[in-house]
Amino acid sequence: MKQPKNFIIISPHFPENFSTFAVCLRERGFNTLGIADIAYDQLSDTLKNALTEYYRVDDMNDYDQMYRAVAFFAHKYGRIDRIESHNEHWLELDAQLRTDFNVVGYNLTDLEPIKKKSSMKKQFRMLDLPVAEGRVFSDEEDAFFLAEELGYPVIVKPDSGVGAGDTYKIKSPDELTKLFNENDMTNDFIMEEFIPGDVVTFDGLCDQEGQIVFYSSLDYNIAVLETVENDSDMYFYLPREIPEDLIEMGSKIVEGFQVKERFFHFEFFRTYPNSELLPLEVNMRPPGGPTIDMFNYVNEFNIFAEYANIVKENQFKAPINRLYNCAYISRKANKIFNYTHDNEAIRQKLGESLVGIQSIPDIFSTILGTEGYIVRCPELEELFDHINYISQRQEAVS
Structure with a gap:
């Protein structure tokens, strides 16, 4: 070529x-x-x-x-x-x-298999992978029929959409009525059963032949939907150790969707209580926010340069060492809580483990907070200690 x-x-x-x-x-x-x-x-x-x-x-x-x-x-x-x-x-x-x-x-x-969630679900089934039950509904009457069939709570989201925008957790018929009364539901929406579990990801980069040349994963403390619904703080982290079942299922999806010369960001549920993986959706792009930079902080390489190497000569040249676990911790300016430790105290406490503190643009602040803290440590226990220190807060005295 x-x-x-x-x-x-x-x-x-x-x-x-x-x-x-x-x-x-x-x-x-x-x-x-x-x-x-x-x-x-x-x-x-x-x-x-x-x-x-x-x-x-x-x-x-x-x-x-x-x-x-x-x-x-x-x-x-x-x-x-x-x-x-x-x-x-x-x-x-x-x-x-x-x-x-x-x-x-x-x-x-x-585009259709990688843009529409209903088509992704169809492709997952063709790959003999388990999926959350659900489908696109045609109108309000069909939505109520489907919700009764699936059982409340249900998740309603655009069949073709980005991120957690316009995604709703519906807990009752009254909430479903309110959804239709207060929102434009003329576009295609998909309804799925609610899956108790944690969201994990399989992220990485493929070469021109579709071989995975780098992979990583994200673990979240709470789902992005919950962050938006409750205006919560959140953190997510890239672990040094990636579970084998996640690598296996993620690799099967890469092959099945024929990903070539692209970043990918696949989302899964790690279900309660049996800890099984359930694919949720595929995104043929890098993960959002600071995650692509966090690839670099974990491995001490330059993922942007390696992408350019793949495009130019189909070679990923950097060693993949996974030296650190790396976390992003959000904090939001709100009236209910004050954070216990200010930025100067955080810098003093964390030292070299603190990669940086970011001010987040308003367009991303609903999810990523008004300030974001990137931390890395070789050991997970130390990482969680730092997360707890940054997140600690007390009720404001009135």
């Missing part, structure tokens, strides 16, 4: 840490061609220096503008070899552009 040279990055500035993709691709000789809807002056200096050229559109949802931007780059630089955003929001846009410009990667005909 001829080595690619022209790599179009859709929305290269967002999220901010993804700008490193442009840096590493440029370092490996690619023409890095950015397209987004913000002014060039609003790009970071790091990103400006990493882009060969930038094309601003007024509206990224206007496909004609996006098509013209890609056509401009194709006219100026020659054949476009890759188009990628690494962002689920632009999954369909990326595929449409690849289809129209005959670019390697997911095109429009590939």
Whole structure:
């Protein structure tokens, strides 16, 4: 295969840490061609220096503008070899552009099994994997019929959606009535039985032949849905040791969904009380928030550079050492609780175990908090001690 040279990055500035993709691709000789809807002056200096050229559109949802931007780059630089955003929001846009410009990667005909949760469920069954019972419902009457069949509580969410947005835990017929009265339910929604258990993930990167070259996992203290519902603090962590059953099932899904030259982020339930794995959904992108950076903190490598190596020459060159367990701990500014320890005390207590403290943009704060703390330790016991120290809080005195 001829080595690619022209790599179009859709929305290269967002999220901010993804700008490193442009840096590493440029370092490996690619023409890095950015397209987004913000002014060039609003790009970071790091990103400006990493882009060969930038094309601003007024509206990224206007496909004609996006098509013209890609056509401009194709006219100026020659054949476009890759188009990628690494962002689920632009999954369909990326595929449409690849289809129209005959670019390697997911095109429009590939999307349904990786975009619709009902299609993912069908594919899981074809792979002989267990799934939560449920289906897309047609209208309110059908929703009530299905809820009675599954038994309350049930989970209702868009068949095609991103993250925990518009996801509801419905505990009774009254709550289901309220859902229909207060929300636009005209798009396709899927209803599933509620599965008691913890959410775990299998995340990683595949090479051009579909071989997994790196994998990791996330464990959450509470489900993202609960974080949104209750405005809770949360933490998640990357363990050094990955369970064998998770590797086995995750690898089977990678093969079954034919993942190639892509990051992946698969979600599972680890059920109560028998600790069995149940696949929930697939996402053909890196995990969100700071997780992709946490890959680096665990292994002391540069995952962005290794992705560029895969695209350029299909080689993952860094050793995978898994030196640390790494956690992200959120804290939210709210009126009910005060945190026991301020940032200075946390810095003094944790020392080198504290990788950094981040201020979180409002768009992510519902899940990731207003401040986020990244911590790493070789031993899980010490990691949990640090998590508890950061999370400790007391009721405010009125």
